[in-house]
Amino acid sequence: MAKKPDLDRKVVAQNRKARHNYFIEETFEAGLALTGTEVKSLRGGRSTIAESYVTEEGGEAWLVNANIPEYAAGNRFNHEPRRPRKLLLHRKQINKLVGAIQREGRTVVPLQLYFNQRGRAKIEIALVTGKQAHDKRQAIKDRDWQRQRARLLSHR
Numbered sequence: 001m002a003k004k005p006d007l008d009r010k011v012v013a014q015n016r017k018a019r020h021n022y023f024i025e026e027t028f029e030a031g032l033a034l035t036g037t038e039v040k041s042l043r044g045g046r047s048t049i050a051e052s053y054v055t056e057e058g059g060e061a062w063l064v065n066a067n068i069p070e071y072a073a074g075n076r077f078n079h080e081p082r083r084p085r086k087l088l089l090h091r092k093q094i095n096k097l098v099g100a101i102q103r104e105g106r107t108v109v110p111l112q113l114y115f116n117q118r119g120r121a122k123i124e125i126a127l128v129t130g131k132q133a134h135d136k137r138q139a140i141k142d143r144d145w146q147r148q149r150a151r152l153l154s155h156r
Contacts, residue, residue, distance in 0.1 A: 008117035013047045018109050020136060022128035027111065028097070031088030032063065032121045035079050037071040042121060044071075047113060054087065054108035054125055056098045061087040063110065063123065087123070100127055 018024070034042070041047070052066040063085045070078045089097075100106045112124040131139070 009112075009114040011112055011114045012042050012045050012121075013049045013113040015049050015052075015109060015111050017050060018111055018126065018128070020131075020139070022107070022109065022126070022130055023135075024111075024126045024128050025106070026127045028089065028093055028125050028127075030061070030093075030123050030125055032113075032123055033086040033088060034068075034121055035077075037074040037077055038068050038079050038085075039121060040074070041068050041071040042113070042115075049110045049113050049123075052110055054097070054110065056094070056101065059094070061089055061094050061097060061108075063087055066110070066113075087125070097127060 047066065047068045049066045053064055055062050055064050065082060066085065067081050068079070069081050097108050101108060107128050107130065108125055109128055110123050110125050114122055114124070116122050
């Protein structure tokens, strides 16, 4: 399997189980409304987005349950580690996500949290459908077969 290009990203956190647990249908890049201590803590690279998800409230998209630990030198200006964070998306994108969540029973999960080339914190979110156990087993079989086939072809 080919390695993905870097795209000038400094990846802070990844949701590696998302590709195993869900069929990824469409991805979006969103900005995050963060405080100063959250940005400094993110640059330290200790955050997790594995159990987080995106929800809609008041016509806006919110990232819920993402853990950005407190900044060590933040003192009294520190933030709550698991507070809901507003996602910065275009209105059409929000409407598309909300419609898919409400009408079609899909989920929106974060895939990657990173800093772009301009130093802005961005999050890659995906519109997904859940996999069942047999789908996961089939994906594992396919991946193993591709790996074995590559080995066989490289020996010739």
